[in-house]
Amino acid sequence: MPYDTPNDPDRLRAWLLAAARRDARAFHALYVATSPKLFGFALRILRKHELAEEALQDAFVSIWHAAGTYQAELAAPMTWMAAIVRNKALDILRRTGGAPDIDVARFDVEVMDNLEDTGPGPADLLQSSAEARALAHCMAALERAHRQAIGLAFFHDLSHSEVAQQLALPIGTVKTWIRRGLLKLKTCLAREGL
Incomplete structure (x- = not known):
């Protein structure tokens, strides 16, 4: 129903x-x-x-x-x-x-x-808050370069080529950093129960 x-x-x-x-x-x-x-x-x-x-x-x-x-x-x-x-x-x-x-x-x-x-109700907001803290903790555990590349790509909504321009790096390097960083994030978030 x-x-x-x-x-x-x-x-x-x-x-x-x-x-x-x-x-x-x-x-x-x-x-x-x-x-x-x-x-x-x-x-x-x-x-x-x-x-x-x-x-x-x-x-x-x-x-x-x-x-x-x-x-x-x-x-x-x-x-x-x-x-x-x-x-x-x-x-x-x-x-x-x-x-x-x-x-x-x-x-x-x-x-x-x-x-x-x-x-969203209070339970949703509480859950979102816990997820945000876990994400912040896992982001802080990343290498600085990976964290910066992921931050530009996902939090500033830049394409890989735009991130490469911002960081003055080859696009292949940026893609590798983002991929490795996301794998580390996934592992960390899994340990956090997310």
């Missing part, structure tokens, strides 16, 4: 109302459509995948049981579900003796701002 508009409040509201009538298929659709974004919110609070998964699972159990109490006039469906996820995440922090690494009040404002955003 395609979920092309996961943030459509009307669709989410319909699934919540159906879940209140114990419609498991509607609840599954609600989960598939909203869990990635809600997981990202839990992950931003808890910083550990396993704890965020636990918070998300606890939240969806609560959503299943409390779906009949949802009041559309008080909150949008994602706002209501995000509040449940937030509370479950904070419960886990209290239980494990942790303290949030974030300003919870500011986080709440960011959550509300991001609920309507169809761009």
Whole structure:
């Protein structure tokens, strides 16, 4: 079943109302459509995948049981579900003796701002950030000449011949440096789990 508009409040509201009538298929659709974004919110609070998964699972159990109490006039469906996820995440922090690494009040404002955003969610941004750090680490491990050639080719979008002109080198040398550098990057990124 395609979920092309996961943030459509009307669709989410319909699934919540159906879940209140114990419609498991509607609840599954609600989960598939909203869990990635809600997981990202839990992950931003808890910083550990396993704890965020636990918070998300606890939240969806609560959503299943409390779906009949949802009041559309008080909150949008994602706002209501995000509040449940937030509370479950904070419960886990209290239980494990942790303290949030974030300003919870500011986080709440960011959550509300991001609920309507169809761009990358917090989990996506966290993953992108980890990938960027790994790439920077691996780039720093390259020989200076390889790093410079790759940087000009990929980050400045220059052709091999343009890179050769910039570096005043034969094009064959530039191609070799880029190829070798990319092989080293691939190996390094594989070691980083990417």
